[in-house]
Amino acid sequence: MNATAEAQTHTLILDDTEVSFHEGETIYEVAQRAGREVPTLCYDKRLEAFGACRLCVVQLEGARNPVASCTTPAEAGMVVHTSTEAIKKHRRTLLELVASENPEATINPLRGFASQELNELLCKNDVQPGRFQGQQSGTSNGDDNPFILRDYDHCISCYRCVRVCAEQEGDYAITMMNRGFETQITTEFNNRLKDSACTFCGQCVQTCPTGALGDRKAMRAESLPGELEKTRSVCPYCGVGCQVDLLSKEDRLVGIQPAMDGPANEGALCIKGQFAFDFVQHEDRLTKPLVRGDDGELHEVDWNIALDRAAEGFRKVLKKHGRHAVYGVASGRAPNEAAYTMQKFIRAGFGTNQIDNCSRA
Amino acid sequence: MSRDTDTELVNQWRKEPAPLLPLLHAFQNRDSYLTENALRCVSDALKIPLAELFGTVTFYHHFSREENGQSKPRVCDGPVCRFRGTENLLDALNAKPMPCAGRCDSPVPVLQGNEVLIGSDANSLKPLPSPLPPPNPGGIEECVFAHIREEGRATIEGYQKTGGYAALKKALCDFPENLVALISESKLAGRGGAGFPTGKKWEMVAQAEGNPKTIVCNADEGEPGCFKDRTLLDYDPHATLEGMILAAYATGATRGFIYLRYEYPDTMRILERAIAEAKDTGLLGQNIGGKAGFDFEIYIRRGAGAYICGEEGSLLNSLEGKHPFPRNRPPFPVTHGFEDLPTVVNNVETFSAAPPIVKHGADWYQSLGLGEHVGTKAVSLSGDIQRPGNYEVPFGLPLKTLLHDWAGGPPSGQSIQAVSMAGLSGGFLGGSDLDEVTLDEPSIRSKGAFLGAAGIMVFDDRRNMVDVAHNAMAFFAEESCGKCFPCRIGTHRLTERLNGSGGPATESEWHTEVDDIGDTMMATSACGLGMAAPNITRSLQKYFPEQVAAHLQSVSR
Amino acid sequence: MSNPLSDMDKPDVFFCIGTNMTECHPVAATRIKQALQRGAKMIVADPRKIPLAGIAHLYLPLRVGSDVALLLGMAHVIARDGLADNEFIAERTKGADEFLEHLKPFTPEWAAEITGLNPADIEKAARMYGAADRGAIYYTLGITEHICGVDNVQSLCNLALMTGNLGREGTGINPMRGQNNIQGAGDSGAVPANYPGFQPVNDPANQEKFSKLYGREIDSEKGITKVTALNECGKSIHAMIINGENTLVSDPDRAHCQHSLESLDHLVLIDIFRTETAELADVVLPATAFGETDGVCVNTERRVQRLRQAVPPQGEARPDWWIVSQIAQRLGIPGFEYESAKDVFNEVCGLSPIYTGLDWDRIENAEYQWPVPEKDHPGTPILHEGEFKNGRGLFSLVKYRDPAEVVDEDYPVWLTTGRRLQAYHTRTQTGRSAGIDYLLSEESLEVHPSDVVKLQLTDGGFANLTSRRGTVKIRVRASDQSPPGTVFCSFSFNDVPVNILTGSGYDPITETAELKVCAVRVEPAED
Incomplete structure (x- = not known):
């Protein structure tokens, strides 16, 4: 927002309180900022407001019908009620309708970042289960890809996946087929993701509010014991520096979710950051120090022996060839502390600048 | 016949405005369905992502993804036709049903390839021109039908001979602002159903920033029981063209589209000829009517079978080659219409009314209504009635006058049980209301219905109104675009409650559920479809509670 | 990068050269795609x-290794057609x-x-x-x-300088870093010419400061450089410690590389x-991996971010800093008594001018992009705002x-190498992740x-790919992604060790290998 627009502050009446807003803000944004709880299912703040779920409707004085707050620009002097009895009833009915087309199931949070949204709203809004019974929509796709579960029985056609793929990722791999109750989220020619423009970035999974799209890799851990914990860190691959939440259960790293507020990525990841984490607890990991024996083979030893041997080798070379004969290569993949100690090792240890990193690889 | 190559088709359309629909039609006409290769070509040519294009194609009823899909016959199963042979035709032709195709005044239409055949059984099917409006029965002065019955009116010579394009000539001698003022003064309101003041709309577009501006004629007459636009375009196409040209002059627009429903292929040919004639006569193109700098072109864009495309936001998305969901409003088309630029969207009938108004003056148009009411309305009357057809009525005419005096009443021996309003969108009127209402919005709205596009279908006492309501709701469910939750789920749940496949069996619970769904749909749906569909159940509950009770009994049994 | 990632929604014109961003930096590429949706234009x-x-x-499908020629041609047109920003040139540049x-x-014809x-x-x-408001x-x-990597970069600088596309929002010269912490490694002083914070080692003040600090x-x-060091193995270099x-x-000319490392008296990995x-x-010492250790890394836009431990290390794996410190202590080197990554990082902040305003706790929320020269400084999202670090921007007289x-009769095909979306480097990590x-x-x-x-190949069959340094066998995939006369593959798969072939030359200044160009012969091979 530019400075002139920011200067233009107006006010409206929100639930009997005067609140100010900037030109261009929607009623929903104003209500959010004012701490009102306005439910939504199709809203993702990164995406253009869509107005599909209608849960965010509010009563606008002077308007015949409630308006969708997410798509209605705030205007000076508006009088808005976010939570009248009538509005609450409409929201409940809408949620009951949504619930009626989904199988009763609590969704494991491993499926995705937003996967609990529907369930949470159902609980919060006093929804009567079993109302409006009838046919359920969506046909699950037998896609055999190892990353993204496409369980459309749980799909509520909020189009967040379609929109995130287009607007955020720019891949346009996901689309909606048919119309009305027959609407089906799918790909070009209703095929597997592998045969589409999909790059398996996982953004659709993470914005899905019902877990209809699920993170298959994380879901491997559904039966593991322990609480699901999240730890904020940074993706270990390229230099963009996407923030991630590491999902762990007890000692196991079970999945990755993008940080929605990560400054570099704002909720985005790519296939590597999203799905390529098994290396961490892979059986090939080095778990013990190794030193080369007289037989020419590497043998597992304990740390003391290995470190002594490492130090000894440098001592010998120093003695025989002088301090410039020792060279250090730091890693562009390890933390700053690794690179710093490595250069300090060379500079403080040998008084040289025989240090580099692997950026020239 | 040589087949056009992919490249030829693509090159023919790529640089044209609003190219997606015609390019898809071109491929479908060539291959009889839309092949994977065709979609890849179109995606590549128009830079529409393949997945998006695929999804959009599947949205439309008449784009086929099956081999020979286009030549497969489609039989109208609209509310009128289904009582006049739809089922037989479906069986006999091994055909697919299609929603009301706008021939309720001469059922039953069968669409095969790009031809419409008419008949009530497979043997009697033949091409048949659409019926003219019956001779003016009330002797009341008409506006849009005043000259429609005159021989040769569809040609430019015939049109001009009976006073056509005189209005344009007159307008061009004056400032555009004065044309806008005249239309405003006449109080002409959108005759497609929404009733927005036409002069105001033109004025807003004239004043809006951004060029080029666009005039869109909504000829996607998809409301079941409505067929007035078809008649207007078939017999008086130049009136609509003249209305559009007037709108262009009034607003400074330079391009125009007629968005014509797929089910009117004959109309398409008539319009193509009319546009060519107007071009040849210097009434379209550059320096129109000799007025330097007044340039305007009209393009026909044929829909592909989607009721929602009659909604202006969907229509504009469809024209632009996007998925035809309705648009969020604001902003409105007057500032952010076609390609996000200022756009007039008016119905065929509205444009047709403009030339006579310009010719005869604002006072004249105002005086056409009865009592306080202004102007006239073309009504499509069909169903169980002696003389179905299009009637131009003055606003304020009693419904019973139209039904009994003008159209001859119900078939002999029957009585009228209900009529639908606004096609299906207004729901039904029944009982004593049939005798009480007059044909104008205040009167009809006071009964919980609305006149809208003024399709009126008559149901006599032989009809099971729950079945009629179910067919109507199934139509809305089929045509719901799927964007907003209340409509997508609500229309389907109401359909299930009308055919007994879902919902509670006890009467009070049934009514509560139907009321709750309907209330929320009306209050929260994103466009008119979802807001209007519950009029069906509401009016059914209001006028025919015993039939509902009987239905629930039969379901529980 | 001179500008932050969040700036990528601001340019009117993107000029992307030598960057396969959607595959190598996919998340950054999403920002370009978003900007294009909003109407920005792009040259690739x-x-x-x-x-x-x-x-x-x-799209400019230039021949491999001909970038300087393109950039000179563009600069010529910008100058000729009066598209240069004369005010910027007068105020901020030299030469x-x-x-x-x-x-x-x-x-342009040349x-x-x-x-x-x-x-x-x-x-x-x-x-x-040239005409962009923000390019x-x-x-x-x-x-x-x-071999002309520096010339390439200088040519890009010339373009930016002559059009004033530096030091403002939505402009800049923005190299995308390929590894998660290659920026941090440089920041931390793991380069032969600089102490931490890019303090040149040949500046006596710095030398004195660090001699004192390190005792x-x-x-x-x-x-x-590392490249020279590899050449010197067994000659002047006899021991190496290599981390990760x-x-x-990953290095070019594998045979040479193997020979070098084998010539060492002592190699610690x-x-x-x-x-x-x-x-x-x-x-060989087992280090902790991603998710097993706390630490700091710095991304391509100089944002200083925390890594956090979520799971215990595998087996006896230890943090890199601990391992190096232990060896140092055994050699009697003072100053390695760290108890945590925090200790190490805070030491860096104390001696690096670009981190002066930072410490472990302040970077908790990753808000800072260096330089952060003092406490309460907000960080520096855009470099070169107002003035360049060294005064005026200097034009370079680069030649092609x-x-x-170059291709010849014996090696008539250009080979260029790169990465693929689904694999990272030598696949030590992606190759061990299920599903890839x-x-x-x-x-x-x-x-x-x-x-x-x-070339009488078969799509899906095999080919022998031969350069002056060796031959590898590889499956053939027909694709018009590569132009006629040029073939491409990645260096990610150990069973197709493409680095046997590459390494024809090095940039004389950075000693970066010419991995992007090499002349090869492609012949059909048996399955």
Whole structure:
């Protein structure tokens, strides 16, 4: 927002309180900022407001019908009620309708970042289960890809996946087929993701509010014991520096979710950051120090022996060839502390600048 | 016949405005369905992502993804036709049903390839021109039908001979602002159903920033029981063209589209000829009517079978080659219409009314209504009635006058049980209301219905109104675009409650559920479809509670 | 990067050269795609029709290694057509007159001859970038991994300087870093010419400061680069400690590399896997991996971010800093009594001017982009705002040079190498992650369909790929992503060790290997 627009502050009446807003803000944004709880299912703040779920409707004085707050620009002097009895009833009915087309199931949070949204709203809004019974929509796709579960029985056609793929990722791999109750989220020619423009970035999974799209890799851990914990860190691959939440259960790293507020990525990841984490607890990991024996083979030893041997080798070379004969290569993949100690090792240890990193690889 | 190559088709359309629909039609006409290769070509040519294009194609009823899909016959199963042979035709032709195709005044239409055949059984099917409006029965002065019955009116010579394009000539001698003022003064309101003041709309577009501006004629007459636009375009196409040209002059627009429903292929040919004639006569193109700098072109864009495309936001998305969901409003088309630029969207009938108004003056148009009411309305009357057809009525005419005096009443021996309003969108009127209402919005709205596009279908006492309501709701469910939750789920749940496949069996619970769904749909749906569909159940509950009770009994049994 | 990632929604014109961003920096690429949706324009220059090319407004399929010619040609047009920003040039740059004179012979026609492009496209690119209100350059290894990598970068700087596209929002020269902490490694002083915070070792003040801090005299001459060090193995270099690099597979000219490492008296490797390189080491020490340790890393936009431990280390793996410190302590080197990553990082902040305003706790929420010269400083999202660090921006009089190797009768095909979306580097990590094989299970050689025919290859069959340094066998995949006469593959798969072939030359200044160009022969091979 530019400075002139920011200067233009107006006010409206929100639930009997005067609140100010900037030109261009929607009623929903104003209500959010004012701490009102306005439910939504199709809203993702990164995406253009869509107005599909209608849960965010509010009563606008002077308007015949409630308006969708997410798509209605705030205007000076508006009088808005976010939570009248009538509005609450409409929201409940809408949620009951949504619930009626989904199988009763609590969704494991491993499926995705937003996967609990529907369930949470159902609980919060006093929804009567079993109302409006009838046919359920969506046909699950037998896609055999190892990353993204496409369980459309749980799909509520909020189009967040379609929109995130287009607007955020720019891949346009996901689309909606048919119309009305027959609407089906799918790909070009209703095929597997592998045969589409999909790059398996996982953004659709993470914005899905019902877990209809699920993170298959994380879901491997559904039966593991322990609480699901999240730890904020940074993706270990390229230099963009996407923030991630590491999902762990007890000692196991079970999945990755993008940080929605990560400054570099704002909720985005790519296939590597999203799905390529098994290396961490892979059986090939080095778990013990190794030193080369007289037989020419590497043998597992304990740390003391290995470190002594490492130090000894440098001592010998120093003695025989002088301090410039020792060279250090730091890693562009390890933390700053690794690179710093490595250069300090060379500079403080040998008084040289025989240090580099692997950026020239 | 040589087949056009992919490249030829693509090159023919790529640089044209609003190219997606015609390019898809071109491929479908060539291959009889839309092949994977065709979609890849179109995606590549128009830079529409393949997945998006695929999804959009599947949205439309008449784009086929099956081999020979286009030549497969489609039989109208609209509310009128289904009582006049739809089922037989479906069986006999091994055909697919299609929603009301706008021939309720001469059922039953069968669409095969790009031809419409008419008949009530497979043997009697033949091409048949659409019926003219019956001779003016009330002797009341008409506006849009005043000259429609005159021989040769569809040609430019015939049109001009009976006073056509005189209005344009007159307008061009004056400032555009004065044309806008005249239309405003006449109080002409959108005759497609929404009733927005036409002069105001033109004025807003004239004043809006951004060029080029666009005039869109909504000829996607998809409301079941409505067929007035078809008649207007078939017999008086130049009136609509003249209305559009007037709108262009009034607003400074330079391009125009007629968005014509797929089910009117004959109309398409008539319009193509009319546009060519107007071009040849210097009434379209550059320096129109000799007025330097007044340039305007009209393009026909044929829909592909989607009721929602009659909604202006969907229509504009469809024209632009996007998925035809309705648009969020604001902003409105007057500032952010076609390609996000200022756009007039008016119905065929509205444009047709403009030339006579310009010719005869604002006072004249105002005086056409009865009592306080202004102007006239073309009504499509069909169903169980002696003389179905299009009637131009003055606003304020009693419904019973139209039904009994003008159209001859119900078939002999029957009585009228209900009529639908606004096609299906207004729901039904029944009982004593049939005798009480007059044909104008205040009167009809006071009964919980609305006149809208003024399709009126008559149901006599032989009809099971729950079945009629179910067919109507199934139509809305089929045509719901799927964007907003209340409509997508609500229309389907109401359909299930009308055919007994879902919902509670006890009467009070049934009514509560139907009321709750309907209330929320009306209050929260994103466009008119979802807001209007519950009029069906509401009016059914209001006028025919015993039939509902009987239905629930039969379901529980 | 001179500008932050969040700036990527601001340019009017992107000029992406030598960057396959959608595959190598996919999340950054999403920002470009979003900007294009909002109406920005993009020029893409790359020998291969990479995915970015498909969405570009102008795609320039230049011959591998001909970047300088293209950039000189563009600069010529910008100067000739009056698109230069004379005010910026006058106020902020040096050497413009010589530079403008220097450009005169480099007409678009001259550049077209070398690059194989259409002169009109070169003019168009120059006008698009030159006329942009905010033009931003993005590049990656396609610019730097050449014998003329420095020339390439300087040519880009020239373009930005002459058009004033520096030091403002939505402009800049923005190299995308390929590794998660390559920026941090440089920041931390793991380079031969600089102490931490890019303090030159040959500056006596710095030398004195660090000699004091580290308790011993330190050379004032810079050290040798890793590439030179590998050449010196067994000569002047006899011991190496390598952290987290699979040198054997990722460096060019594998045979040379193996020979070098084998010539050492002592090789200590710190890694998370027993890599090909580990097999040559005397001591291999298991380090903690991602998710197992706390630490700090710095991304391509200089944002300082925290890594956090979520799970316990595998087996006896230890943090890298701990391992190095333990060896140091055993050698009696003082100053390695760290108890945590926090201790180490806070020490760096205390002696590095770019981190002065930071400490472990302040970077909790990753708000800072260095330099952060003092406490309460908000950080520096955009470099060179107002003035350049060294005063005025200096134009470079760059000339075009051929690659170290050009195609000839014996080696008639250009080979260029790079990465693929689903694999990272030598696949030590992606190759061990379930599911990746579903999408990318083996390497293949991308060959233009017309070359498949011409070279008598079979799509899906095998080919022998031979350079002056060796031969590898590889599956052939017909694709018009590579132009006729050029083939492509990645260096990610150990069973297709492409680095046997590359390494024809090095940039004389950075000693970066010319991994992007090498002349090869492609012949059909048996399955």
